[in-house]
Amino acid sequence: MAHLELNQQTIIECRRLAAQIVEKVKPTIDANTTVSIERAVLRLIGVEGAMMKAGQKHPAVNFIVDQLRADHVLAKGALHWFVNGMLQTESSPAGLARKVCGGELRLSALPASPAAEIRKLSHELARKAVEAIVLRREERNELCRKLKDPFDLTFQGKPLLYVIVATGNIFEDVIQARAAAEAGAEAIAVIRSTAQSLLDYVPEGATTEGFGGTYATQENFRIMRAALDEEGKKLGRYVRLTNYCSGLCMSEIAAMAGLERLDFLLNDAMYGILFRDINMKRTLIDQHFSRLIISRAGIVIHTGEDNYLTTADAIENGHQVLASQFINERFALEAHMKEEQMGLGHAAEMNPWHPDVLLLEIARAQMTRDIFPKSPIKFMPPTRHKVGDIFFSHLMDATFNLVGVLTNQGIQLLGMPTEAMHTPLLQDRWMSIKNANYIFGAARGLGKEITYKRDGVIASHGKKVLDDTLQLLRKIHTDGLFKAIEDKAFANVSRTLTGGKGLDGVIQKDKEYLNPFFELL
Amino acid sequence: MTKADYSHLVKKADLKKLKPYGDIMDDGVVQVSFTLPVPVSPEAREAAVQLAHKMGFDEAKVAAMEHAADGFSFFVIYGKLKHAIDFTKIKAVKIESEVMGxxxxxxxxxxxxxxxxxxxxxxxxxxxxxxxxxxxxxxxxxxxxxxxxxxxxxxxxxxxxxxxxxxxxxxxxxxxxxxxxxxxxxxxxxxxxxxxxxxxxxxxxxxxxxxxxxxxxxxxxxxxxxxxxxxxxxxxxxxxxxxxxxxxxxxxxxxxxxxx
Structure with missing residues (x-):
């Protein structure tokens, strides 16, 4: 396989800096919890469902956690109060949730059971929840063994074919997803409704209305999982399911995804801060707990560095992507994730008319591959320079596919000819899959046939990006991550420590804070 | 040597009856692609041709009929558009300002x-x-x-x-x-x-x-x-x-x- 000769000392130094950058924000992560983490805990032990409030479905977990917060007792952990309630009323999780939501009792007002009993039952419930997640993971492994598994973690063949569906209606999504799988898609992502990441609750039930996508709900997860399992059996290969674990409900989505056997989650340590203006503390605390769940669920994350290239120039900002990948990798390791679970993201977003642009794209893709040899790199398609000339867009996607297969990217999100026009039609997706199938088949051996010229354009660009990355990481290391983000270290976006959405959902943990998942995951 | 003038041998665009251009003036050639929610079959092909006729195509030719998924067929069709537009009467809504540096x-x-x-x-x-x-x-x-x-x-x-x-x-x-x-x-x-x-x-x-x-x-x-x-x-x-x-x-x- 062709490789770039990158300076290994520089790479080691980048990783060392990333580790220290993350180390410095760990005290903030460890000292606090969030409403989303507390709701995730309740979901994990089996609290489901919603109640009607002001004509809208209001999830039970939100009601319970909001009440505890209003009573100023959430710092001890929702589980502490909830399990005490279970002991006091001899209820199941679902039964107690009904009573609390029905207004029959208030958790903070109940008599206190002995602390040891609360701790014991909490541990038992958490252990069962972790077992349930592990069971789903084993189920995935079993299905992959029985059926053909196209996900190649040796990176010798071709990238995994990944497409999106986004009709807004989960039942229509199922039709589109099955059609895509039949045409050759190996992973399906259900795009979320625009701005779901800013909702501080997860909607309930099957949904048929969305904007630019379909709401992520546990029931929608189940519906799509069942459909893809059925389609996978028919096709004789496992079809992976993807959703979005970002925004204010990161932890909850991770819990639901673990329970419903999703395979991939878009999950980035800093995306919410930069692109959704979610508070820094909130995001970093949430991402850690979400990744603890993801790690145990055997889910592969996809990080969002592609976004840096759509908002800032793709040729000039390669180092921001790489610096962020190092930081994302470190945060993932802190949550016990394996490198095989890190689909570090980037994209082919350079100006197609720039001289030697193909060489520069190859340089970045190969460099990413070589720096993270065990990680299934997630390669995202051109979007920024697509304007509606579908024929040219299709050609750009062909070039993108060639770079992907040449450099052995792990997961290829296929571009669409109608990017910048509408969410993909069935025929758009079909065309894109045919494009990828052709090029992946035609060029899968190319990387084994070539070597890169030592001082050529490709090698030089790779070296430059890596060197620039080291400089950027040094600066972030000196300033600290919070200050660096304030000073636009990534994507030319500035965010402050106390700015953004969701800071009011961060709660400093009491010294008696109870959450056994931190030990068990 | 004077250059021979052949322009009279090529038809000019008739702005009163403007039509799409393929490779000969007024041929009206148009390409369209769409998906029908029925499997690939001779009936599906005929349905696509008839739809093209209803769109105003003469001589609709199915360039491609492909199986896009179970129960879906994808078509690329070429035809000659019957309709024409009087270009001299067109009024477009546009921004009137002059672009400056x-x-x-x-x-x-x-x-x-x-x-x-x-x-x-x-x-x-x-x-x-x-x-x-x-x-x-x-x-x-x-x-x-x-x-x-x-x-x-x-x-x-x-x-x-x-x-x-x-x-x-x-x-x-x-x-x-x-x-x-x-x-x-x-x-x-x-x-x-x-x-x-x-x-x-x-x-x-x-x-x-x-x-x-x-x-x-x-x-x-x-x-x-x-x-x-x-x-x-x-x-x-x-x-x-x-x-x-x-x-x-x-x-x-x-x-x-x-x-x-």
Whole structure:
């Protein structure tokens, strides 16, 4: 396989800096919890469902956690109060949730059971929840063994074919997803409704209305999982399911995804801060707990560095992507994730008319591959320079596919000819899959046939990006991550420590804070 | 040696009866592709041909019929369009301003207005796609054309994504804005149109409509759509910052001169 000769000392130094950058924000992560983490805990032990409030479905977990917060007792952990309630009323999780939501009792007002009993039952419930997640993971492994598994973690063949569906209606999504799988898609992502990441609750039930996508709900997860399992059996290969674990409900989505056997989650340590203006503390605390769940669920994350290239120039900002990948990798390791679970993201977003642009794209893709040899790199398609000339867009996607297969990217999100026009039609997706199938088949051996010229354009660009990355990481290391983000270290976006959405959902943990998942995951 | 003139051997475009051009004038060649929710079959092919005839095609030829998925067939069809258009009668809605360079625009503001022009930009509603507004406002600009932030006589601010209409109008009052640039990318269920009309209604209620130049932009936005929604102008894909700046400054000058 062709490789770039990158300076290994520089790479080691980048990783060392990333580790220290993350180390410095760990005290903030460890000292606090969030409403989303507390709701995730309740979901994990089996609290489901919603109640009607002001004509809208209001999830039970939100009601319970909001009440505890209003009573100023959430710092001890929702589980502490909830399990005490279970002991006091001899209820199941679902039964107690009904009573609390029905207004029959208030958790903070109940008599206190002995602390040891609360701790014991909490541990038992958490252990069962972790077992349930592990069971789903084993189920995935079993299905992959029985059926053909196209996900190649040796990176010798071709990238995994990944497409999106986004009709807004989960039942229509199922039709589109099955059609895509039949045409050759190996992973399906259900795009979320625009701005779901800013909702501080997860909607309930099957949904048929969305904007630019379909709401992520546990029931929608189940519906799509069942459909893809059925389609996978028919096709004789496992079809992976993807959703979005970002925004204010990161932890909850991770819990639901673990329970419903999703395979991939878009999950980035800093995306919410930069692109959704979610508070820094909130995001970093949430991402850690979400990744603890993801790690145990055997889910592969996809990080969002592609976004840096759509908002800032793709040729000039390669180092921001790489610096962020190092930081994302470190945060993932802190949550016990394996490198095989890190689909570090980037994209082919350079100006197609720039001289030697193909060489520069190859340089970045190969460099990413070589720096993270065990990680299934997630390669995202051109979007920024697509304007509606579908024929040219299709050609750009062909070039993108060639770079992907040449450099052995792990997961290829296929571009669409109608990017910048509408969410993909069935025929758009079909065309894109045919494009990828052709090029992946035609060029899968190319990387084994070539070597890169030592001082050529490709090698030089790779070296430059890596060197620039080291400089950027040094600066972030000196300033600290919070200050660096304030000073636009990534994507030319500035965010402050106390700015953004969701800071009011961060709660400093009491010294008696109870959450056994931190030990068990 | 004089060049022989063969132009009489090639038919010229008949602007009274304008038709698509394939490789011979007035051949009317058109390509269309679509998917039918039925499996590939001779019946499906015939259905596609008949649909093409209903679209006004003569000699519809199925170039491709492919199995796109279980129960879906994909068609590429070529045909000769029967219809023609009288091009001499066409009236297009377009922005009438002259596109100027950055320095010329700065000079125009200095000389005619003598004060900085305040411009606010935002992706409104739930729209989180800032590529367009960033290209127009941010310093760097787009395709070698500097963004509005770079203009000496413009005070341009990019408020970013997911700005509610109320919030945008509040800022407009607070900062005494001359113009608002609204970027709309997400168009599912026509959400962009609803959001755009909502902004105009709210501006009306606050008595701001005539005090502001309201401009929108986005891949699916046209000048005509903008006018229909009550905006002053709309810019589509590929618009450079200087085109937007030219329009808004010329419009401001025009409005000022009217007042005089």
């Amino acid at each position: 950055r320095e010329a625009i700065d000079n125009l503001i200095r000389e005619e207005l003598g004060r900085k022009v305040v411009v606010l930009g935002a992706c409104t509603g739930y729209d989180a796609h800032t590529v367009g507004i960033d290209a127009i406002i941010n310093m760097k600009g787009f395709a070698g054309d500097y963004g509005l932030e770079r203009y000496e006589w413009l005070d341009a601010r990019n408020l970013g994504a997911q700005i509610l209409n109320e919030e945008l109008l509040k800022k407009a009052v607070e900062l005494k804005a001359d113009a608002l640039l609204v970027s709309k990318v997400v168009t599912q269920h026509d959400i962009h149109i609803k959001d755009m009309k909502d902004l105009i209604e709210k501006a009306d209620k606050l008595g701001l409509r005539d005090k502001l130049i309201l401009i929108c932009g986005g891949p699916r936005v046209t000048h005509q759509l903008a006018l229909e929604c009550g905006f002053d102008a709309g810019f589509g894909v590929g618009t450079k910052p200087s085109a937007v700046a030219s329009y808004l400054v010329q419009e401001l000058v025009k409005r000022q001169n009217k007042k005089k």
